Amino acid sequence: DEAFIISLTEKRDSAPKRLRALLGNVKLSLLYKASVHGYKASAFHQRCDRRGPTLLVAYNRSGYIFGGYTSVDYARSGQHIIDREAFLFSFQGKIPVCIKVNSGHYARLDNAGGPNFGQQLYFCYKNQPVVLNHRGNAFSVNMATMYGNDTQLTECEVYKVKQSNSAINKQWRNVLWTANRRAQLMGLIRNHKTLVTSVSRVRILIIGPVGAGKSSFFNSINSIFMGRITSKAMSGSAGTSLTTQFRTYPVVDHHEGRLLPFVLCDTMGLEEQSGAGLDIEDISSILQGHIPDRYKFNPMAPFQHNERKASRPASLQEKIHCVVYVIDATKISLMSDKLEEKLASIRRSIPQIVLMTKVDEACPLVQKDLQSLYVSSYIKSKVQEVSSRLGVPVSCVLPVKNYSQELELELNCDVLLLTALQ
Template identity: 40%
Template sequence: MGGSDSRPQTPPRQRTPSPPRPSPVFDEPWRKMPWGNKHDLEETLRNFKLSNPDVKFVRILIVGEVGAGKSSFINSINDAFQGRITSGALVDATSGTSFTKVYKTHNIRGKDNSILPFVFNDIMGLEPADNHGAHVQDIVSALRGFLKEGYKFNPVNPVSEDDNNYKYNPRVSDQTFCLINIISANDVSRMDDKVVQKMKKIREEASKYNMPQVIIMTKVDAACPLVKEDLTKVYTSNKVKELMQQCSNLLGVPMNNIFPVKNYHEELDTDVNMDVLILKAFDQIVNVANDALIDLNHCDENE
């Protein structure tokens, strides 16, 4: 009793070292942002001149899944310019079916309430089922300027040429010059394939008309705790870059046309860094849209 065990001891199992976890942050931000200084960005956008004299507004169309933050993004741009929380595009917190049901143009206004040369068209959200949410054909009609203002989206029967809501001979300024795909950073990894297919179809149509396309990845605050705490970490967060890469893979939009943002959603006042992130994304959108207008000028010259 009590003697030492003479059985041969099995050597302790060697643990294979697990690969080092990627650091949650990069040492340096991989995109430069003028944090704290929204003034120059705002000035550039306020003084923006359109490259086509026949066009008064750059028209931008927003598409995306129900509840992705489409209407909030339009409001956030207005908030950033006006320096206060606005509510032009109505937003709903209980997403399930699309809250936006009518095709509506939203002006962007400056602090003095002046109308800036940009307009947004907000649409009903996309849903997986064929007879729910905005119909792809209606969005394609909107892209080309065929949808009348105030059109109530019909998930089952899209607008046809003999419909009252169909606009014949749309003007150049009725057409879209940039398609924005809105994807929530919080949902990108579990997006329904049917919604992705619908977004791809719209993208293909837009590509036929050489329309530039970008992705706005909303809700970065909800997807990354580091960014929730400090928005200026958005381009040092590994997680955010990974999610942007996932967006890129889903729709085939290159990383340089993907912009992460945090929309105004619970704030009572505007914040300079939220404005900088939103206005910087908007500046890129406006520039790619204006390039499309320049191309249109060249087409006209060659006709």
């Protein structure tokens, strides 16, 4: 009977295999299949109670694949369950989008009914092949996007999730998470010398969508070399760009009391609609070294430099030497074609790097332990997706975690940020 069920699952869809990317190196074994065992809550609990972490995968008539993960046993306890590792997912193309449970909210109610997440999303509701959106705040998710407003289920499966020992600690990039490595990276950056003597500091332009973490990256780098958390550049999570000026940020090495050999140039965020966000023509002016520090962007009209300045080409010292795209790891699959076109319109003659931020929010494995970053197959798939969509080599896509809520510096964060900067 069990072999029959598993064989049906394998023929039906490769979703469980793809979902392993969200959970790291795990084994998935089928516990419950509604089309075989019935859509009754009693059948679900009989097969899934006290089986440890589980992954629920639902399918509807419109072809959506969605569900959720919980690390806490089902037990019909009647309790509200706190589970910081819980998340919902939905397939948007080939890569699943992961939605973490919001801070301060319960992940689910452990009652005798069908499985629910946050008392917000109910599967096999009232013993029927349907999903119910009860509305709630536990998960910030658009249900129409998640399952296309099609509440009729064609299947509901639950898998036991077991950590696999075979590939643990097998990193796909080698990183030394040590204090010595942090010190070595800081030394390499402090002592960097440009090949051209007329350029004393490398000018690095940071661009990307609103809220991706451009200003936060500068604040994080500044914090490392100050030896404490700082917030010099305005950052936040507003829907429109908090940065309205072109800002050039030199960084002072607190240890040695001198400027470091680079300048981070912050810009207004890219937005999809016209008349909002950074203008493509402004990017060209920045690259050519024409836009001065503290220039206030006008989304309705690009920068106009006067004829006298235009007659004198900017020096190599004034131009941009490297472009860094900052992309939110949790929103890569949602990136629109328009935004992709804006990024692609930038000249290809300048060295380019991609910073993939918020990796801890994108992958539960990484949120639990940042050192799992280069073990996570989900993060690896995101790196490959960014590389493909933006046309940069995989080796130029660097996952980072900016400082945002922390009150003190943390070794693993520092190593990632300094590796990206170096």
